[in-house]
Amino acid sequence: MLSNIGIGLVVLVLILSFLTIYAASLDLKTSSQSIQRGIYKLSLYQTTFTILSFFTLIIAFINSDFSLINVYENSHTSKPLFYKIAGTWGNHEGSLLLWINILVIFSYLFLVFNHKHNKKFRLYTLIFQNILILGFLFFLLLNSNPFNSIYPIPREGLGLNPILQDPALAIHPPLLYVGFVGCSIYFSAAMASMVSGYGGKLFAQSIKAWVQISWCFQTLGIIVGSIWAYYELGWGGFWFWDPVENASLLPWFAITALMHSLIVLEKRNTLHAWVIILCLLTFILSVTGTFLVRSGILNSVHTFASDPSRGIYILLFLLFMVFSALIIFFSTYQKEVYKFNLKSRETFILANNWFMIFFLITVLIGMLYPIFLDVLTDIKISVGPPFFNIVIIPLVVPFLFLMAIGPNFSWIKSRNNNAYKILFLILGAVGINLLISNFFGKYSLLSNLIFIAAIFLFLHLFLDIKKFINKKNRFELPRIISHLGFGLLVFFIGINHQFSLEEDFNLKVGEIKKTNSYEINFEDIKITKSKNYKAIIGNFKLTNLKNNVVQYLGPEIRIYSNPETLTYEAAIKTKITSDLYLTMSNVSRSDYYNIKFQNKPFMIWIWISALMITLGGFTRLILKKNEN
């Protein structure tokens, strides 16, 4: 029954989408300045039914209604309630329904909140957004329907993968989708802007909040995913340049560039075409990322179960989107005259965009090159962390430098000469860096440059904070917080990467391993039984040879019975100054265990800085709201 309700609701939404497009097209031709009430109602009904359909699926999961294939494949009666609910969006079909929900909700909210803006523009946005909605609805109904039923009804479900039962992993998709899918609304708005001629400053104001919201959630979603990977995947890393991670990073670069360019568009009414391009690019990248990750064309440790038929549909839809966007863009493009002074804030924001696009293209090329090479020449290569790190990290140095001095330039043209201040602060940064390098003892050219650039940024920001306390200019606060967060993030990642200790060795119970700074004593093994798994817990005594501090760590090997899986739970001791990280895995056909031990300085500060970046974004949203 739930299956029929679900499908019925989705079909209703489909009909309403068609009706909305039709009604909006009609309303375009009327001379009235405001949008017809009926269209608001249609949009509200559409939103209501979409949300109801999602609730239907959630209820099916809560009740373990295995008449739905989707619930059967992804749930289990003994799953805890929280994870049953999270299972709704933890699979391809359910997450697609969540996509549609966000598309529809944003469509309605944009309509309602932008009542001060041009009627034609809003109607066209509604039309384009609903075309997108239709595309996804057809995909859902024809290929990936979460409401498909199965008969006879199975007694028990298949989905009890323990790795997926984690709080961070449960909220990570919804957060990320608000980012990924939220950018659809300004894709539609950009299309509408081109078609209706409503551009410039007013256009910037209409989409500002939406860009900010999608940016905040995209950033937060990526961070939560990294935190999950660090605590749960058992390898001590938090970023692997894995295709799924890269797919979430591509839109992030575009949204960040857009967020900054919008400031210029609003303030100086220039960069029209570029802002439109960025708006279009962001959602296109989201859908491209989805295609790459869900079609099976790339292999990754994170992928959903992949299916080439999905791939074909998404690819065609992507092609349709790109072609329409390009055709409309070329038809309505008007040449712009740029009046940028070198020593102006606009130029530095352009520089931000320059670097963002560079990072974006690098990640995109890294992801796509193996595919192109394989198809054209049958040669298979792997592109992984070494490529991305080598190309991207050195360019972060000039990026931080520009980030530090950029905000100090005024709009249009800066009169003051900052050269001495810059030199002085560079010297300061070099000095502080010398202290750090000598303290830790190990350094390289790149690590030195990264630290100097980051410290240079901090020094500028501290001066900014002093100014902020004196002048109390609230609108500088978000930038200071986010930029500080970014600088700290680069700084702590640099420290972590350069000064981490990592050891990988095999040990038998009772043996001791001595490294330069630690003694690791594999004291004994304990076997415990839990509700749905058996655990082998290793008891390790770690002695820090420099200060004789002793810690005990207990990594686990968990053997689950239903389904039969093996997981490795890392033992992590998080302190303000560093994390101690220990994993243990069995070596087949041997008494030995493979031990991975890591000492990661200031690990928690990486999370704190990353969250600070997000905080800056949310601060800006709150300040904007209070302003209105």
Next chain:
Amino acid sequence: MKLKKIIFVIYALFLTPLYSNDNKVVASEVYKNLRCLVCQGQSIADSNSDFATTIKLVVLDQINEGKKEDEIYNFLISKYGEWITYHPTFNKNNFLLWTLPYAVLVLGGFIIFLIVRKNKHNKAN
């Protein structure tokens, strides 16, 4: 200007100890750059498979023999193909991979240069 020259000299002095002081090959770094061939998207460092265990032994042996990092990767590439290393070698196949990003960087910089320069021109007139 004397002040500027003094600052420059101090600057240069500070730059000298910047280069790397540690060039040993670290086993765990090499493990991270190798792909586990029997796993789904994991590196040798992350994998617990039999294959990973074997490769770790071979890498350790080569490090103890004094081989440089590149030599180790080349050895494994000769046995297993380029797929095994996450660091694409710079050869005629991968030429575009390494050069396109920088081409984009240069192109972007050039565009900004044009935009800013045009204004200087306008100002002059």
Next chain:
Amino acid sequence: MKISISKIIIFSFIIFSFLIFWQGLKKNNDYDTKNLIGNKISNFQLIDLNNEKKLITEEDLRKNEYTLINFFASWCSPCRTEHEYLLKLSNKKIRIIGINFKDKKSNAISFLEELGNPYDFIGKDKNGKISVLFGIYGIPETLIVDSSLIVIKKYIGPIDQNQYDEILKLIQ
């Protein structure tokens, strides 16, 4: 919309990328080391499983027109299914070398006593390092090498009837 060079280039690139992705979807993602075919095997030293003093090197292989090198272990179940083909081949004009991979000597000997011994020489690879010299990443795997030490065939997984026939055709 005026037609211009840049627009043509952009649209062509989009269509080109679309075609690549479409082809990419159809391709098989699994990697195998077929690339080793045509390469010369490296220098090695194999110690006999039963006799520490007896060993062979790559030079010994030059004496044979064809050598089959098979990686196996007692704990590997697909190795059992291919064993009959190895036994059949042991009567033909091809030298068969077995490399016992990460195994206990006693288990290997019982395995061969139970299923039969097709090997002219059994080398041991206690920790798997020798397998890396041959580009092996799983077992069973089988290589066919000619007298100039070039790898002419590589079989990943157990040998089946088709591959057995292929080998027969080769050595005739």
